[in-house]
Amino acid sequence: MTLEIIEPGTQVTIQDHPGRVGLQARGLFPAGPVDHLAFRLANVLVGNDPGAAGLEIPVGRFTARARFAGVVAFCGAGSPSLNGAPVPLWEALEVAPGDVLASGAPPGAGFRLYLAVSGGIDVPPVLGARALHTMGGIGGLDGRALIRGDLLPVGAGRGRKLRVPQSLRPVHHRDWELEVVRGPQADPQFLTAADWREFTSARWRVNLNSDRLGVLLNPHDFAWARDGAGLAGDHPSNVLDASYPLGGVIVNGDVPTILGPDGPSSGGFTVIATVVHAALWKVGQLRPGQDTVRFREVTPEAADALAAHTEFVLDPAHLDEV
Amino acid sequence: MKVSYCPAGDRYVLVEYGDAELDLRLNFFVVRALAGLTADPPPGFVEAAPGFRSILVHFDPARTSRAALLDHLAAVHELQPDVSSLVLPSRRISLPIAFDDSATRRAVELYAATIRAALYTEGGSNIDYIVAQNGLPDREALYDKVLGSEWWTAFTGFSPGLPFTFSLRAPTELSVPKYNPTRAWTPEGAVGMGGPCLAVFPVESPGSYQLIGRTVPIFDALAHNDVFAASPFLVRAGDRLRFFRVEEDELTEIRRLVLENRYRYEIAEEPFSVAGHLGRQ
Numbered sequence: 001m002t003l004e005i006i007e008p009g010t011q012v013t014i015q016d017h018p019g020r021v022g023l024q025a026r027g028l029f030p031a032g033p034v035d036h037l038a039f040r041l042a043n044v045l046v047g048n049d050p051g052a053a054g055l056e057i058p059v060g061r062f063t064a065r066a067r068f069a070g071v072v073a074f075c076g077a078g079s080p081s082l083n084g085a086p087v088p089l090w091e092a093l094e095v096a097p098g099d100v101l102a103s104g105a106p107p108g109a110g111f112r113l114y115l116a117v118s119g120g121i122d123v124p125p126v127l128g129a130r131a132l133h134t135m136g137g138i139g140g141l142d143g144r145a146l147i148r149g150d151l152l153p154v155g156a157g158r159g160r161k162l163r164v165p166q167s168l169r170p171v172h173h174r175d176w177e178l179e180v181v182r183g184p185q186a187d188p189q190f191l192t193a194a195d196w197r198e199f200t201s202a203r204w205r206v207n208l209n210s211d212r213l214g215v216l217l218n219p220h221d222f223a224w225a226r227d228g229a230g231l232a233g234d235h236p237s238n239v240l241d242a243s244y245p246l247g248g249v250i251v252n253g254d255v256p257t258i259l260g261p262d263g264p265s266s267g268g269f270t271v272i273a274t275v276v277h278a279a280l281w282k283v284g285q286l287r288p289g290q291d292t293v294r295f296r297e298v299t300p301e302a303a304d305a306l307a308a309h310t311e312f313v314l315d316p317a318h319l320d321e322v
Numbered sequence: 323m324k325v326s327y328c329p330a331g332d333r334y335v336l337v338e339y340g341d342a343e344l345d346l347r348l349n350f351f352v353v354r355a356l357a358g359l360t361a362d363p364p365p366g367f368v369e370a371a372p373g374f375r376s377i378l379v380h381f382d383p384a385r386t387s388r389a390a391l392l393d394h395l396a397a398v399h400e401l402q403p404d405v406s407s408l409v410l411p412s413r414r415i416s417l418p419i420a421f422d423d424s425a426t427r428r429a430v431e432l433y434a435a436t437i438r439a440a441l442y443t444e445g446g447s448n449i450d451y452i453v454a455q456n457g458l459p460d461r462e463a464l465y466d467k468v469l470g471s472e473w474w475t476a477f478t479g480f481s482p483g484l485p486f487t488f489s490l491r492a493p494t495e496l497s498v499p500k501y502n503p504t505r506a507w508t509p510e511g512a513v514g515m516g517g518p519c520l521a522v523f524p525v526e527s528p529g530s531y532q533l534i535g536r537t538v539p540i541f542d543a544l545a546h547n548d549v550f551a552a553s554p555f556l557v558r559a560g561d562r563l564r565f566f567r568v569e570e571d572e573l574t575e576i577r578r579l580v581l582e583n584r585y586r587y588e589i590a591e592e593p594f595s596v597a598g599h600l601g602r603q
Contacts, residue, residue, distance in 0.1 A: 024369055135482075138543045183328050231517065253502055
């Protein structure tokens, strides 16, 4: 009962959801899938607990051989195939021992592909989770991304088979809109009102060097509401070190960065906005070097409503049997 | 004390205490309040993580309201005794340090070659820059200040188990600007300074602190050494670090002994009396 990695792709990792929660005070963000919606959907489609361990596949590229009989599902962005024949995304498939599961780059928008297998990937939990934390080098298989020849243990599954109806599938874009709540360190003390307007009206380019630690955006020369940061540093983007929210948009000098699940859990930069929970999945589908982002300000109350909308699709009652 | 509550998205609240100043009493309050909060968490509490003078509270909006959470936090603050009467759980941890070692020099050279050659990379080490920034006569004067202080762990964060420490002798005696832009690679065990803060890097990671030397592992999920048997994190908030000087070849030998479980870390339980500390100042 294993999944054999034939072509490991680019930093394919084992993840679970919600990852390693409860250790931020020790310096660990939770890890887990960057697009947790596609990840959990893949699990639900094959009858797993939504948080069961599966694979995160950047750029959609990888090849593996099933050494088990069960059900798998691909969600997110990629061009999956089974024994060389294209298979649909967002839909459970049966596999037999020897079957080759593969995927190439996504034909359209989006960046990360997720693979769930019935029973989940059964590597041992480390500090309470199987999710690989790349900076910490813990979790996953031996604390690292997958390499050719890895044999991933697969658990025993119930093997339910579902598909996501077309109307409920997440839509990927090249030009994204991310809902954020203002602050905790925005105007008027840190940014000027004009800075905030620029932040929420500009189209930001996603830098090529973006990864699970963070999504870097193009540099921008904010005016700032203050001259410096006193003891905290020379630059007005500096503050006395504090813990960061996951999805926080920090400004590091001139570079806004959206903090990812393996990112630094604290630091000395202003967090001018925070991506709301319902929009975090989109961060996982931003294509480095190509996509753009616009930030839309919402209230925390509106964010709660968005969250309910996003979670709706995870209820198996809203999905179709294959 | 002034307390402010700022929304950080829909699932976090950033609680800040006092003004933006480097007053260790603000941090003593944070250490105590965070312990109180996690010992008696309110409904919907997920976790909380500290900063120098702040606590970030992560909550589940499906299980609590923001208003109810803030009420609970206010109650936690009310319950705290006066800072000057606090006795905080603390340990004194002594760590070997090799100044200006080859691993940190490699990080500086790599940065200068691939990211930016800056004032702080001249000579292939950050140490002369720290010395100059602080108006010290020579490197030995800097080493004496590092070795002569007890370093208070204000909190851990950034990467797994990274302690942010401040001199208990004179918290702002030393200060140095951080890298700009950030360094892409820092060796595990590196010791660095940013502003008045001294930190030990537990894993290979990015970093913006000026590097002064290297010490032993302080994070080990595989528990090669018994010191990590109960927890992979060596240093906790409230611990005090002291450094003793070794040469690089000695450090290399000690680091080998750590992995072979033949090195015993020097750790003494010693509760920290804020009144005693303030009296000494």
